[in-house]
Amino acid sequence: MPRDNKTPLIQKIAQQARLTFRGLRAPPGEDKVLADRLAQLISLVTAVRAADLKVAPRENKPSSGAAGLQDPPELQSPPVTYMHICETEVFSMGVFLLRSGASIPLHDHPGMNGMLKVLYGKVSVRCFDKLEDGLSSAPPRFHPPLAPLETSSVWRAALRSVTQYSETSGPCLLSPVRDNLHQIDALDGPAAFLDILAPPYNPEDGRDCHYYKVLRPAEGRTKEQQREEEEEEEAEAEAWLLEVPQPEDFWCGGEPYPGPAVSV
Template identity: 30%
Template sequence: MPAIKRLHKACKNSFSANGPASEEALEQVRTLLDKIKPADVGLEQEAQLVRIWTASTQGPNGRRGRNGQYLPPIKYLHIHESESFSIGIFCMPPSSIIPLHNHPGMTVLSKLLYGTIHVKSYDWIDVGEPSEPSKPSSEVTTTRPAKLVKDGQMSAPCATTVLYPTNGGNIHYFKAVTPCALFDILSPPYSSDQGRHCSYFKKSPKKDVIGALPSGIEASEVTWLEECQPPDSFVIRRGLYKGPVVNT
C-alpha cells in the first residue's frame, strides 16, 4: 500500500468530527506523516529542483502587490476532506507568504516536505477578561494578547510539528525562504457552519495587559494581535495533485 494511503487510513481511524480520538491515535498519524517523502505525493521533481535552486535564477511570477512588486502565488494541492479531517499540501514559491492566521478548535499536523521556511507562531494568552476593542467606532476589531511560541527557520528533512487548539502555536505565519512544500492535516477541518473559520491577524500597538497574566509569562512577552483582512497580494491557487488517490 502506498505511504499516502496508509496515512489516510490512519487518519480515518484516528480522527472524528471532534478531533483526535486520543493522544495515542494522534501519535500514530504523526509517526506515519514523519515518513512521507516528496515522491510519495508526486513532488519528487519539485524537490530535486530545490537542491539546485538559487535566488538569482528565480524571476517574479505572481500577482502585483501594493508596492508594485510581483509576489509569487501559492498552490494548494487538495488530497482529501471529510467532516473529521482534511489533507492537503501548500506549494510555496520563494518569498511567498501565508499571513498570520488561526485554526480555531483544530489540531494541525504539518510536515515540511522540501525546502526552507520561516515560521512565526503564537498562542493566545488567557487573562480572564473580555478582549479589548482596538477601535471605538462601528468598525470594532478584536485585539487579544498572545505569547510568541516560535520564530525561526525550518529546513527539510525535519520532524512533523503538531499544534493544538490552545497551544503549540495555533496562530502562525509562513514565509518561504526557498521553494518549499508544507503538508497539512487538520482535524477537524475548517468549517464556517461549525464556527471554525480562518481569521487573519496583524500586530497592534502595544497595550497594557488586561487582568492577571498566567504564571510564567511576563508583560514584556505579550504581543497584541488584531484581527484583519488578508493582504491583496495573498494568492492561493488550486494546483494539480499528482500523487496516489487515497479514497478508493
C-alpha cells in the same frame, strides 16, 4: 506482523489520521489509546517526502515580462498554491506550495488540530495563542495608533515559538489550545508542506479562517528598543493581535494533486 509495502505512504497517513482524529471525542479513559494513535500518525508523517507525493520544486517565473510582478494580481502566478488531497468530516489533507519569498500570513484554526510537514525547502513557523483573558487587561497604545473600531478586534496573545523546519524535521503540531495561530514564511527559496487539519475548516460550524497582524506597543519604548524586541522574539512573550481582512498580497491558487490516489 507482515509489512505492508504496497499501500502508498500517503494512504496510510490518511487512514491513521481518520483513526486518530475520529478518536478525539473518546472519553478521557481512552487517552492512552489516543496518544498511541497520535504517535503513530506523527511517525508516518515524519517519514513522508516530496517524492512520495510526486511534488518537486519549480523554477520561479521571471519577475518582469509576461507573468511578472508588474502585472495586476489576477495575472500573476499565486504566491501560494494548494493541492487538495482529501477531505472528510474528520480531517482534511493537502499540500501547500510556497514560491520563493512567499508567506502565509498569520491566521487561526478555531477549535482545530493540525499537522504541518515540510516536503522540500525550508520554512519558518511563528506560533501564537490568544490568551484566555482576551481583552480583560487594557491594551497599550500602539504605533501606528488604532482606529476606534479596530480596538474591538484586538486580542492579547502569547508568542509560543519561532521554529525552522525542513524535509528532515518532524511535523509542526497545533491544537485548539496550543500553537493555534501561525505564520509560515518560505526561507531561502521555494518550499512545500503537507497539511492535515482536524476537523477541517467549516464556517457554518464556527471554524472560519481569520487573519491577524501583530501590533507593537508604542508606549515607553524607543525605536531602538522596539527593533531589538522584534529581533529577539522571545518565546512566551506577550503580543497583541489585530484581526484584519485577508492581506492583498496573499492569495492561494489551486492545482491538481499529482500523487497516489487516496481513499478515506
